[in-house]
Amino acid sequence: MTAKAMPFPKGEFQEEEDPQEHLLFDPRPREEMNQMVMESMRSTTGPFWVVVGILTLLVLVCLVGAWVYMALTGMGVAGVRRPTYWGMFIANFVFWIGISHAGTFVSAILRVFKADFRRPFTRAAELMTAFGLVVAGMYPLIHLGRVWVAYWIIPYPNSRWLWPNLRSPLTWDMIAIFTYLLSSTLYLYLPLIPDVAMARDHSNGWRYRLYRLMALGWRGTEAEWHRLRTAIQIFAFAIIPVMFSVHTIVSWDFAVTKTPGWHSTIFGPFFVVGAIYSGVSAVVMILFLIRTTLANMKYFVREEHFDALGKLILVFSFTWTYFYFSEYILAWYGGDLSDQYVWDALTKGPYAWLWYTMLICNIAIPWLTLWNKRIRRSPAMMFAIGFIVNLGMYIERYLIVPGMISRNRFPFTWDEYTPRIELVISVGSLSLFLLLYVLASRLIPLIPVWEVHEGQTAHTLRRIGKTVVPTKSEIE
Amino acid sequence: MSEGTIHLALFNAIDPAAEAIGKLRELGIQDKDMSIISSVPYSDRMLGRPMSWTFVPKIAIGGFIVGLVISLLLNFGTPLLYPIRVGGMPYLPIPPTLVLTFEISMLGLMFATFLGVIWESAFPSFGPKEYHSEISNGRIAVVFSCPAEIHNQVHDLLVAMGAEWVHRTEATEL
Amino acid sequence: MVDKAKWGMVIDLDRCNGCTVCVTACSMENNIAHVGEADAGYGRSMQWIRIERYWEGEYPNIVSRFMPVMCQQCGNAPCEPVCPVYASYHSEAEQLNVQIYNRCVGTRYCGNNCPYIVRQFNWFDYAKDMPEPLNYQFNPDVTVRRRGIMEKCTFCIQRIRRAEEAAEAQGREVRDGDVQPACAQACPSEAIVFGLLADPNSQVSHLARNARAQRLLLEELGTEPRVIYLKSERGTKR
Numbered sequence: 001m002t003a004k005a006m007p008f009p010k011g012e013f014q015e016e017e018d019p020q021e022h023l024l025f026d027p028r029p030r031e032e033m034n035q036m037v038m039e040s041m042r043s044t045t046g047p048f049w050v051v052v053g054i055l056t057l058l059v060l061v062c063l064v065g066a067w068v069y070m071a072l073t074g075m076g077v078a079g080v081r082r083p084t085y086w087g088m089f090i091a092n093f094v095f096w097i098g099i100s101h102a103g104t105f106v107s108a109i110l111r112v113f114k115a116d117f118r119r120p121f122t123r124a125a126e127l128m129t130a131f132g133l134v135v136a137g138m139y140p141l142i143h144l145g146r147v148w149v150a151y152w153i154i155p156y157p158n159s160r161w162l163w164p165n166l167r168s169p170l171t172w173d174m175i176a177i178f179t180y181l182l183s184s185t186l187y188l189y190l191p192l193i194p195d196v197a198m199a200r201d202h203s204n205g206w207r208y209r210l211y212r213l214m215a216l217g218w219r220g221t222e223a224e225w226h227r228l229r230t231a232i233q234i235f236a237f238a239i240i241p242v243m244f245s246v247h248t249i250v251s252w253d254f255a256v257t258k259t260p261g262w263h264s265t266i267f268g269p270f271f272v273v274g275a276i277y278s279g280v281s282a283v284v285m286i287l288f289l290i291r292t293t294l295a296n297m298k299y300f301v302r303e304e305h306f307d308a309l310g311k312l313i314l315v316f317s318f319t320w321t322y323f324y325f326s327e328y329i330l331a332w333y334g335g336d337l338s339d340q341y342v343w344d345a346l347t348k349g350p351y352a353w354l355w356y357t358m359l360i361c362n363i364a365i366p367w368l369t370l371w372n373k374r375i376r377r378s379p380a381m382m383f384a385i386g387f388i389v390n391l392g393m394y395i396e397r398y399l400i401v402p403g404m405i406s407r408n409r410f411p412f413t414w415d416e417y418t419p420r421i422e423l424v425i426s427v428g429s430l431s432l433f434l435l436l437y438v439l440a441s442r443l444i445p446l447i448p449v450w451e452v453h454e455g456q457t458a459h460t461l462r463r464i465g466k467t468v469v470p471t472k473s474e475i476e
Numbered sequence: 477m478s479e480g481t482i483h484l485a486l487f488n489a490i491d492p493a494a495e496a497i498g499k500l501r502e503l504g505i506q507d508k509d510m511s512i513i514s515s516v517p518y519s520d521r522m523l524g525r526p527m528s529w530t531f532v533p534k535i536a537i538g539g540f541i542v543g544l545v546i547s548l549l550l551n552f553g554t555p556l557l558y559p560i561r562v563g564g565m566p567y568l569p570i571p572p573t574l575v576l577t578f579e580i581s582m583l584g585l586m587f588a589t590f591l592g593v594i595w596e597s598a599f600p601s602f603g604p605k606e607y608h609s610e611i612s613n614g615r616i617a618v619v620f621s622c623p624a625e626i627h628n629q630v631h632d633l634l635v636a637m638g639a640e641w642v643h644r645t646e647a648t649e650l
Numbered sequence: 651m652v653d654k655a656k657w658g659m660v661i662d663l664d665r666c667n668g669c670t671v672c673v674t675a676c677s678m679e680n681n682i683a684h685v686g687e688a689d690a691g692y693g694r695s696m697q698w699i700r701i702e703r704y705w706e707g708e709y710p711n712i713v714s715r716f717m718p719v720m721c722q723q724c725g726n727a728p729c730e731p732v733c734p735v736y737a738s739y740h741s742e743a744e745q746l747n748v749q750i751y752n753r754c755v756g757t758r759y760c761g762n763n764c765p766y767i768v769r770q771f772n773w774f775d776y777a778k779d780m781p782e783p784l785n786y787q788f789n790p791d792v793t794v795r796r797r798g799i800m801e802k803c804t805f806c807i808q809r810i811r812r813a814e815e816a817a818e819a820q821g822r823e824v825r826d827g828d829v830q831p832a833c834a835q836a837c838p839s840e841a842i843v844f845g846l847l848a849d850p851n852s853q854v855s856h857l858a859r860n861a862r863a864q865r866l867l868l869e870e871l872g873t874e875p876r877v878i879y880l881k882s883e884r885g886t887k888r
Contacts, residue, residue, distance in 0.1 A: 030614025074797035076773030145756015145798025163554035198612035216599035225517035564726030
């Protein structure tokens with residue numbers, strides 16, 4: 001008659017999450033949240049300055065110093081040579097563009113899908129986008145043989161009546177990255193205005209002057225909010241296709257060539273998926289660092305956020321695997337000799353150890369761990385998994401850029417790539433990213449308090465039958 | 477704010493603020509003389525107010541068109557000014573031009589959206605304005621101007637509804 | 651884009667014995683830098699021609715095959731559309747792939763996209779360290795390139811230009827035999843023949859129609875190279 005009923009599972013009911021554990025159901029007075037955010041921004045400890053000092057030193061020596069040395073001496077101090085004319089610099093470039101997709105994914109795509117768990121960390125992710133693009137944008141300049149005439153790629157009227165080649169993917173790169181950087185910065189700035197206005201009201205001295213300037217006179221009138229919300233909506237919808245197009249254009253640097261292994265129609269979506277994959281993992285890493293180093297962040301960034309991001313990372317791991325396997329199976333099955341050379345080098349040749357490491361990092365570890373809720377809810381474990389995923393994704397870019405072009409249709413020219421000064425400059429650029437982030441955490445509130453407050457207003461607990469059910473209202 | 481002095485009343489929650497607006501309207505203060513200032517956006521329906529307008533979407537479309545025109549000039553104008561044969565391709569191929577057309581148009585769209593917000597709000601404006609720093613701590617301010625005759629009536633009404641009353645506000649430096 | 655080849659080259663793989671005199675002559679003619687032992691060991695020699703050497707068979711019956719590969723001056727050159735500053739473009743007049751040295755910004759995209767891997771890059775200012783009196787052997791007709799610039803075989807375009815100017819001074823067209831690039835001039839076994847492919851009566855056109863299974867390198871890629879190889883039949887006779 002009735003379905004076979006199971007006894008009420010013991011202990012399961014107690015393990016049901018307390019809704020108050022979620023940020024959006026645990027509201028605190030706005031004053032208190034403001035104070036928490038302001039305190040996290042203002043309190044600096046001794047070790048903080050040590051870290052800033054080390055990062056600054058690394059930037060000056062490893063990035064600026066090494067780059068100037070390379071520009072004055074010649075590209076020969078790097079490890080590139082025929083036939084691997086592109087090496088670690090371009091792999092880094094693709095990697096950082098990938099990192100920069102995180103912010104747009106979190107703040108635009110999740111906003112469009114009304115996924116409210118994004119609320120506390122959109123700004124932290126958007127900062128990653130902005131600074132990731134700054135670092136990424138340096139690499140096309142770093143790898144140029146004659147960087148002092150790099151401005152010739154910009155289309156500007158000049159006395160020689162010369163224009164750049166707008167059919168070259170590198171010109172597309174330059175304009176696409178400029179578009180994305182400007183759009184991301186504006187998209188970071190617009191929702192920042194109300195929070196900076198809050199900071200203005202709670203500061204004095206140089207901070208007051210800075211925030212007063214940045215807030216542009218924001219008060220919070222209905223008209224101002226209406227305009228801001230409209231603009232943010234437009235940005236959210238518009239920046240998503242730009243995000244897709246930017247990494248597709250970067251992938252076309254490789255895909256439009258005749259190089260075996262690169263000349264693949266799937267590179268566009270493959271790179272975009274890989275970018276979001278590595279970007280979301282990097283967001284997880286940054287959130288862990290924010291939680292452990294800044295004051296009061298444990299209220300805002302909670303286990304539920306790591307849980308949600310962990311599920312996303314798993315989904316993107318599946319998607320990335322699907323694209324990568326498509327590449328591999330077609331080369332394996334289709335048998336074009338030059339493709340086989342390339343894939344043999346990756347899977348059996350000198351790069352095999354990297355290839356297997358990448359498979360473990362990108363496929364085995366996420367698939368074996370991220371299904372487990374306890375692991376997903378542990379920020380330290382998620383940091384480790386995020387780091388491993390980023391390592392695997394970096395290896396993937398490394399295998400594609402210098403790995404695949406070491407093999408071509410003329411076996412006489414085959415040669416491996418070994419990085420030289422690229423390692424130093426890579427360390428310098430990573431330090432620049434971290435330094436910019438650390439300085440930004442002192443200057444602007446990392447948590448969009450108004451969005452959290454708005455979300456908390458929209459979320460309530462409602463009783464249905466014998467239980468309370470979290471409910472979300474559409475107040476937008 | 478047409479006539480009379482400008483008053484600012486602070487409320488702790490949205491419900492009394494919305495009620496207060498209704499009551500003020502009954503007392504004859506018009507919608508255009510009232511304004512709500514808050515630290516989170518409340519929709520016009522929640523406040524029972526007429527819809528506020530904005531031109532930002534139209535400005536955004538305008539920016540898109542400007543970007544489109546610039547991209548067409550770049551893609552088709554520069555090869556005509558500087559025709560160079562490369563790779564056996566024609567001088568004015570369509571597929572590669574679509575890439576930059578999309579990018580520059582979107583750049584125009586988004587930049588214009590931002591400029592539209594700035595321009596419409598008359599940002600940056602650092603002169604003195606009606607404001608109270610408690611607003612960013614979660615209070616909701618009802619700013620209105622009323623003629624002097626009903627001043628006391630309005631005062632009593634709003635205090636009864638739970639307002640923290642700041643009257644005859646001098647415009648504060650933000 | 652119909653094949654409008656003007657200048658072309660035929661390389662007879664039967665006659666090539668791998669002596670690399672063409673490489674030397676090309677280096678002398680075109681001011682190619684000497685990169686030093688360390689960089690040469692790292693694969694950065696800048697010669698514009700490479701003699702590909704393949705061994706076939708087991709000892710003691712080993713056959714060696716040599717194939718000189720230089721820029722094929724493709725009709726649909728893949729190196730051209732990828733240069734962001736138009737440093738590499740197609741000269742309609744000479745139907746050659748031209749490299750503008752002082753426009754190159756050094757992205758090295760053309761080097762990656764060349765399917766024949768014939769492009770070279772100046773990794774350092776090699777010419778600056780040229781010990782005296784080696785600098786006296788520079789050819790004044792050709793630029794000396796500094797660091798950060800891509801370069802490749804130009805079919806000795808300076809010799810083509812000189813021949814064209816001489817012909818114009820005499821009021822005639824360039825004839826077959828007026829122009830010989832350095833590699834063709836130096837080859838002792840006349841394995842490299844250069845001339846006007848556009849002229850059906852030129853020596854190079856005759857050779858190009860040779861029945862000896864002539865082929866273009868990587869023809870299936872659609873690059874339309876201007877260098878025609880005559881297949882070697884040496885190995886089949888053993």
